[in-house]
Amino acid sequence: MRILDWLREEGSARVRDLSEAFDVSEATIRQDLERLDAEGHITREHGGAYLKTVPHQVETLSLQHSENMEQKIAIAQLAATLVSDSETIILDAGSTTTEVARRLAGRRELTVITNALNIALMLGGVPSVAVHMPGGQFKAPTLSLSGDRSVEYFRDIFAGKLFLATAGVALDTGLTYPSFADLQLKMAMIKAASHVYLVADSSKINRPSFTRLGNLDVVHSFITDDGISDSDAQAFERLGIKVLIAKVLTARAAAEDRRAGRPKP
16 A cells, blocks of 8 residues: 555655645545554554554664565675775665665775665764765654755765665656655755666566656666566666676575685685
8 A cells, every 4th residue: 555655654644645645535545544553554643644663663773674685685785895995975775775884894984975874873883984964854764864954965965876775666667766755865866976876676676656756867777686587677778777686595695604604615
C-alpha cells in the first residue's frame, strides 16, 4: 500500500496531506488508516497517523528497510572499492548507503558529506574521516535530515562522487520515491557531484514508487546485484549508464571467510 510506503519514508502524515497527495477523499484515507492501524503498522491520532516502529527505530538507530540485505551488502562492497583516499564523497541516506559507509573506515583523509545521522555517527569517530552534515528537519524512519536548509547546504557543495539511493528505478519512469519530501534534496545532491552512482538492489528495477525525481540522464553508473536481467542491464547501458554488477555469492563467501578468520586467497 502506497500510504504505508509514504509513512515508512516520512514517519507520520496528516489525513489532509494524504488526501491531496493521492487524490482521494479524506474519508477514503481514514478507512485506509483504520485498516493499517488494525494490522499493527501505525498508530492513529487526531487528524493523521504515525508509524508504530518510529520510537524504537530512533532509540536503536535502525532503518525501516532491512530486506534484501545480502544484495545490499554485496552492492556496498563493490561501491566501497570505488572510493579512494583523499576523496570528497556524498552518501545519501538509506540502508544500502549505510552498508557502503561501514566499509569506508579504512580510508585516509576521506571527506564524507551526508544527510544521514546514522552514517555520521558511524564514521564520525574515525580519525581519518571528516564528516559534514547539513541542517534541516529530522526524519525518523530514514534517520536523516531534510527540508529547505538541507537543500541550500548542498547547493554550495562540490564532491567527486555521490552514492544515491532510490525506492524504484525504471527506464520509463526514471528514479522514483515514496513521497515528495526529499526530491529537491536529492536533486541538489546530484548537482553537487561530478559522478552519480545509483546504488539499488535488483528488486527495485521496474518497480516504480509514488513520486518521480526525473529521467535517468542524471545517473552515470548503476551499482546493483546479479539479480538484474541481461536485457535490463543492456537497456541501461544503451542509455549511457555504466552498469556494475555485484556478485551476491562472492560477497557471501567473503563474509563467511572473515567470520571464520580465513585469509584472502
